[in-house]
Amino acid sequence: MRTIEQHRDDIAELLSPVLARAADEVESVSLDEIVADGSAGQGFRILGRDVVSPVDLPRFDNSQMDGFALRHTDHGAVLRVVSAIAAGVVPQELAEGTTAPIMTGARMPIGADAVVPVESVGPGRFPEALTLDEIVAPEVREGTFVRRVGSDLRAGEPLAHAGDAVTPGLLGALAAASVRTVQVRRRPRVLIVSTGSELSGGDPGAGADVALIGDANGVSLRAAFTQVGVDARAVMVADDPVALVDALRRELETATDLVVTTGGISMGAFEVVREALELRGLTVTTVAMQPGGPQAYGPVDLDTATVPVVAFPGNPVSALISFEVFLRPIFAAACGLDPARPGSLVEAADAADSPVGKHQIRRGVVSDGVVRFVGGASSHLIAHYAEATHLVHVPVGVDRVEPGDTLTVWRIR
Ligand SMILES: Nc1nc2c(c(=O)[nH]1)N[C@H]1C(S)=C(S)[C@@H](COP(=O)(O)OP(=O)(O)OC[C@H]3O[C@@H](n4cnc5c(N)ncnc54)[C@H](O)[C@@H]3O)O[C@H]1N2
Numbered sequence: 001m002r003t004i005e006q007h008r009d010d011i012a013e014l015l016s017p018v019l020a021r022a023a024d025e026v027e028s029v030s031l032d033e034i035v036a037d038g039s040a041g042q043g044f045r046i047l048g049r050d051v052v053s054p055v056d057l058p059r060f061d062n063s064q065m066d067g068f069a070l071r072h073t074d075h076g077a078v079l080r081v082v083s084a085i086a087a088g089v090v091p092q093e094l095a096e097g098t099t100a101p102i103m104t105g106a107r108m109p110i111g112a113d114a115v116v117p118v119e120s121v122g123p124g125r126f127p128e129a130l131t132l133d134e135i136v137a138p139e140v141r142e143g144t145f146v147r148r149v150g151s152d153l154r155a156g157e158p159l160a161h162a163g164d165a166v167t168p169g170l171l172g173a174l175a176a177a178s179v180r181t182v183q184v185r186r187r188p189r190v191l192i193v194s195t196g197s198e199l200s201g202g203d204p205g206a207g208a209d210v211a212l213i214g215d216a217n218g219v220s221l222r223a224a225f226t227q228v229g230v231d232a233r234a235v236m237v238a239d240d241p242v243a244l245v246d247a248l249r250r251e252l253e254t255a256t257d258l259v260v261t262t263g264g265i266s267m268g269a270f271e272v273v274r275e276a277l278e279l280r281g282l283t284v285t286t287v288a289m290q291p292g293g294p295q296a297y298g299p300v301d302l303d304t305a306t307v308p309v310v311a312f313p314g315n316p317v318s319a320l321i322s323f324e325v326f327l328r329p330i331f332a333a334a335c336g337l338d339p340a341r342p343g344s345l346v347e348a349a350d351a352a353d354s355p356v357g358k359h360q361i362r363r364g365v366v367s368d369g370v371v372r373f374v375g376g377a378s379s380h381l382i383a384h385y386a387e388a389t390h391l392v393h394v395p396v397g398v399d400r401v402e403p404g405d406t407l408t409v410w411r412i413r
């Protein structure tokens, strides 16, 4: 039986050309598209090219306060109050012996070099202070409350670099510089294939004459991939090796970097992934973990094309945990997220047994530094998985957990 680390390394090696290819291909997207597809919040788009700022940021000297623009050298002089300067207008030059009421963000008039906040003048607030005819200029240093042109970034300087994640902050900076489209790396494209003749696309119903089930893995993995910036689509295929190969050939006519299958890799009589793909290059193996023991991977030759395949067990919890352990770290890193789930050490609230020689991953809810297991160890318990906030690790060598034992948990939401 191989370790989690060995299997993770083999999958990383299989996927490294996939990620390199996607990163090499650059496409142009608008800032609006990035916001609309949700990638500014998760699964960030990654810049494929440097972005140089076409303008100074700020674009012009402007006021940091609502107040009065004046010359600092006028300290103690009586200044005549001229027309107010609102944000969004180009002001007239400030004549000698005058001061202009100015609002936050408004362009500084030529001649003025400082702003006195309205609180320190006359009635102390606008609009009342607009009625003043004159003020006595208080003492201020040159540049006080003036936001200097280019103090954030100079025109021609790099605003962001190739490889940077397009975060909300970067979107703001790009928009401030009036950059409306950016060149980003193409997203990796994954085809998820849920195998099993028991899977139903509709509502299988319930009762004594029902043996069909809903496809949990197609949608859960698609969502999980989306969170790490992958363009994922999902299909279902029955337990028929010929149908599986046909479906893969057909689906690969649409550009695909990686195929992820679920089900059909263990010891049963109808193991479709194993039967169809082992002879074509898939390595079927067992990893010392539970859930997620049966695993397979490799470049698969379909005659018409060769594609990297990662095959997960069919149980819905096994499929998601396999994703968390083997694929999420790789794709998270590729889209600018931390490859590791946030981890912490907590105390077990309950006792639990763990299989000898395997790394067990239980589901739990953490509160006040204590983890309560949600459901048992079985990998069909998808509703319990949905309730969990954390994955709970029981490492190889620990066969029994007692209340109060310290365990590592990963926060998954
Ligand atoms: N004799 C043995 N039997 C099994 C072993 C073993 O070592 N010896 N391993 C068990 C373990 S552990 C797992 S995990 C499963 C893995 O089996 P497969 O990957 O071949 O998956 P299937 O048999 O196709 O399905 C398992 C289970 O999951 C349900 N399933 C499958 N796909 C979906 C889906 N898309 N949505 C919802 N549920 C799905 C399927 O109906 C089965 O109940 O093998 C054990 N058996």
Ligand code: MOO
Pocket: 289, 290, 291, 292, 293, 294, 313, 315, 318, 378, 379
């Ligand atoms: O390895 Mo299976 O994934 O326990 O349930």
